[in-house]
Amino acid sequence: MAARDERSAEERLIARYFAPLATAPGALGLGDDAAVLTPPPGCDLVLTTDGLIEGVHFMPHDPAGLIGGKALRINLSDLAAKGAGPVGFLLSIALPARIDRKWVANFAQGLGSDAASYGCPLLGGDTDRTPGPLSITIAAFGTVPHGRMVRRSTARAGDVVVVTGTIGDAALGLLKRKDGLLEKRWNLTDDQSSALANRYLLPQPRTALAKAVREHASAAMDVSDGLVGDLAKLCRASGVAAEIDVARVPLSNAARAALAADPALVDTILTGGDDYEILLTLPPRRLEALRAAALAAEVAISEIGRVVAGAGARFIRDGRALTFARPSYSHF
Amino acid sequence: MAARDERSAEERLIARYFAPLATAPGALGLGDDAAVLTPPPGCDLVLTTDGLIEGVHFMPHDPAGLIGGKALRINLSDLAAKGAGPVGFLLSIALPARIDRKWVANFAQGLGSDAASYGCPLLGGDTDRTPGPLSITIAAFGTVPHGRMVRRSTARAGDVVVVTGTIGDAALGLLKRKDGLLEKRWNLTDDQSSALANRYLLPQPRTALAKAVREHASAAMDVSDGLVGDLAKLCRASGVAAEIDVARVPLSNAARAALAADPALVDTILTGGDDYEILLTLPPRRLEALRAAALAAEVAISEIGRVVAGAGARFIRDGRALTFARPSYSHF
Numbered sequence: 157m158a159a160r161d162e163r164s165a166e167e168r169l170i171a172r173y174f175a176p177l178a179t180a181p182g183a184l185g186l187g188d189d190a191a192v193l194t195p196p197p198g199c200d201l202v203l204t205t206d207g208l209i210e211g212v213h214f215m216p217h218d219p220a221g222l223i224g225g226k227a228l229r230i231n232l233s234d235l236a237a238k239g240a241g242p243v244g245f246l247l248s249i250a251l252p253a254r255i256d257r258k259w260v261a262n263f264a265q266g267l268g269s270d271a272a273s274y275g276c277p278l279l280g281g282d283t284d285r286t287p288g289p290l291s292i293t294i295a296a297f298g299t300v301p302h303g304r305m306v307r308r309s310t311a312r313a314g315d316v317v318v319v320t321g322t323i324g325d326a327a328l329g330l331l332k333r334k335d336g337l338l339e340k341r342w343n344l345t346d347d348q349s350s351a352l353a354n355r356y357l358l359p360q361p362r363t364a365l366a367k368a369v370r371e372h373a374s375a376a377m378d379v380s381d382g383l384v385g386d387l388a389k390l391c392r393a394s395g396v397a398a399e400i401d402v403a404r405v406p407l408s409n410a411a412r413a414a415l416a417a418d419p420a421l422v423d424t425i426l427t428g429g430d431d432y433e434i435l436l437t438l439p440p441r442r443l444e445a446l447r448a449a450a451l452a453a454e455v456a457i458s459e460i461g462r463v464v465a466g467a468g469a470r471f472i473r474d475g476r477a478l479t480f481a482r483p484s485y486s487h488f
Numbered sequence: 489m490a491a492r493d494e495r496s497a498e499e500r501l502i503a504r505y506f507a508p509l510a511t512a513p514g515a516l517g518l519g520d521d522a523a524v525l526t527p528p529p530g531c532d533l534v535l536t537t538d539g540l541i542e543g544v545h546f547m548p549h550d551p552a553g554l555i556g557g558k559a560l561r562i563n564l565s566d567l568a569a570k571g572a573g574p575v576g577f578l579l580s581i582a583l584p585a586r587i588d589r590k591w592v593a594n595f596a597q598g599l600g601s602d603a604a605s606y607g608c609p610l611l612g613g614d615t616d617r618t619p620g621p622l623s624i625t626i627a628a629f630g631t632v633p634h635g636r637m638v639r640r641s642t643a644r645a646g647d648v649v650v651v652t653g654t655i656g657d658a659a660l661g662l663l664k665r666k667d668g669l670l671e672k673r674w675n676l677t678d679d680q681s682s683a684l685a686n687r688y689l690l691p692q693p694r695t696a697l698a699k700a701v702r703e704h705a706s707a708a709m710d711v712s713d714g715l716v717g718d719l720a721k722l723c724r725a726s727g728v729a730a731e732i733d734v735a736r737v738p739l740s741n742a743a744r745a746a747l748a749a750d751p752a753l754v755d756t757i758l759t760g761g762d763d764y765e766i767l768l769t770l771p772p773r774r775l776e777a778l779r780a781a782a783l784a785a786e787v788a789i790s791e792i793g794r795v796v797a798g799a800g801a802r803f804i805r806d807g808r809a810l811t812f813a814r815p816s817y818s819h820f
Contacts (some may be wrong), residue, residue, distance in 0.1 A: 163724075164713075164717070164816050167721075182532075184639065184641075187640065187641065187725055188570075188639055188640050188641070188709070188725070189536060189566045189569055189570060189640070189709050189710055190534045190535060190536040190566050190567065190570045190572070190630075190637070191534070191535045191536070192532050192533070192534055192535070192632075192637045193532065193533040193534075193535060194532050194533075194634060195527040195532075195533060197529070200514075200524050200525065200526050200527075201524070201525040201526075201527060201533065202522045202523070202524055202525075203522060203523045203524070203525060203578055203611055203612055203627075203629075204521060204522040204523070204578075204612060205578040205579075205580050205612065205613060205614050205625075205627060206580075206614050207580050207582070207614055207616060207625070209582055209616055209618050209619075209620070211619050211620075212616065212617065212618065212619065234521045234522050235522065237521055238520075238521060238522045240522070246535060246536075246537040246627050247537075248537050248538075248539050248580075248625045248627075250539070250541055250623065279535055280535060280536065280537065281537060282537050282538050282539055282625070284539060284541055284544065284545075285544065286541050286544065286620065286621065286623070287541075287543050287544065287620075287621060288541070288543075288618065288619075288620020288621040288623070289618065289619060289620040291582065291618070291620070291623060293537075293539070293580045293614070293625040295535075295537060295578050295580075295627035297535075298522075300524075302526060305522070305524045307516065307520055308519065308520050308521070309516075309519065309520070377520070377521050378521055381496075385496070389499075392495075393519055393520070484496050
């Protein structure tokens with residue numbers, strides 16, 4: 157009698173829910189040990205990895221589709237900040253026994269929808285059972301012309317400091333979800349309240365601006381651990397200082413409303429993290445070209461300060477530098 | 489007053505234990521959001537990801553250095569089976585609060601030692617706290633000349649089936665560690681007993697054979713879920729059948745001793761998994777060249793059967809095909 161050649165439950169799960177996301181030829185339909193990627197001639201590959209753990213980065217009852225989207229988007233944000241266009245990703249997922257097929261279907265739907273719209277197909281992966289929290293690790297890949305990845309370490313005194321989108325929304329959204337009374341205390345409209353919640357659940361990677369970042373930025377990184385801490389990292393890597401005008405840090409209407417109700421929230425806004433915006437520096441003469449590219453890409457940008465000689469990033473309000481209890485998010 | 493520019497505890501952990509492993513220039517000393525990799529001209533990149541979860545793939549008290557080595561080696565095994573030489577990896581690690589610096593130091597030492605000896609440097613990563621089990625995900629990258637990645641789906645009737653090393657040791661090692669009485673029941677010498685235990689703890693990726701696999705194999709994959717199940721996958725992907733002579737499946741002295749004491753162990757040996765050997769097929773005329781390359785690479789190879797027309801993989805002993813309760817390891 158022949159050994160059974162039926163596929164295992166693991167193979168069937170992959171074939172049903174994840175193989176449809178593996179649209180790149182090199183993914184081989186997820187039917188091999190590895191994927192193959194032919195880099196475009198003259199290009200470098202940009203590699204990044206970032207994960208989400210249940211109870212740390214999302215809550216057990218968050219919609220599975222949003223978790224799938226967020227897992228990819230936090231990686232796309234890193235690629236965009238490096239000036240790289242996405243080419244694909246590997247997914248590693250550890251599922252507790254209580255997770256049912258419906259959850260997996262919704263997760264794959266959200267992930268697949270973003271993979272398609274950002275042009276970043278699934279290339280391969282690994283699926284495991286875990287006795288612990290659900291966890292998702294993505295390694296994402298992008299390309300830049302050879303030698304053109306934008307780094308953190310190349311800002312220069314005299315450069316302008318620019319940030320995309322708005323800052324602090326996700327951190328406020330997380331704070332609000334932890335304390336149901338804040339929504340009322342902050343006098344938020346329903347729209348404002350859901351805007352903050354959504355920014356936490358589903359970041360908006362600035363993939364559309366990647367090419368302009370590559371062409372104009374002297375240095376860049378994505379803001380994931382808070383603007384204050386991440387700017388400090390960029391300054392440290394570049395051997396420079398920065399002076400930021402807090403009044404020019406872009407805030408959403410919802411964040412403005414919350415800040416008006418509780419001025420102490422400036423700390424949360426500037427250090428809370430999960431922004432997934434691009435922080436970049438560029439020579440002043442490049443600013444007009446970046447503005448035009450940002451307008452074309454439909455990504456808001458704001459000039460918030462200057463790179464200067466020295467060390468440290470100062471956030472100045474009413475002529476005085478702010479101090480922060482915890483400048484940067486750290487897991488440790 | 490300036491915002492503090494001291495590094496966070498997370499940054500210090502990375503700088504101290506992991507940055508020394510990031511020897512490739514494109515890793516940027518782990519000081520950026522992403523790594524950059526310049527693929528050699530005319531090459532494809534081969535991408536794979538595989539992880540280890542505490543309580544599933546290793547036990548809490550296993551030596552940290554061996555866990556670090558195993559996490560990389562299981563990925564190197566995939567690359568070797570695809571005919572790819574390693575170029576680097578991304579590490580994503582989720583640490584429970586109880587893990588101390590000493591554990592991290594030992595883990596990084598074991599990982600770094602293997603990264604150096606296999607020529608596969610750390611390119612980047614992600615470090616998180618987790619409320620759950622310790623887990624490690626690696627995405628590893630290799631290169632092959634364009635179009636030359638060896639697939640599962642290209643075996644042809646008439647090909648010879650070959651496997652590297654020995655089969656079943658890791659599965660016996662795992663069984664033995666779960667039941668302390670087996671060592672005595674199997675009449676193992678101390679050396680045999682530790683040989684089985686070591687094969688489970690630290691696989692031996694056949695990186696040295698990658699080039700020969702690429703040059704001679706018609707199809708290949710690594711044996712991680714058991715020889716029976718993995719050969720069934722290869723046959724299914726290739727649209728062929730295979731006939732394996734069980735007597736020719738290579739066994740270590742330790743496995744032979746255990747099998748002599750308990751003939752039912754043939755099931756564990758052939759289906760238990762964690763072998764991390766290469767299963768390959770090749771035209772008979774290529775066998776001599778493969779043998780010479782394997783001898784030069786100091787990797788044992790064994791011819792165990794033939795690819796034939798049809799479907800399914802048959803394991804034949806004394807003229808009859810064996811049947812298996814669970815032909816392949818599956819997490820689901």
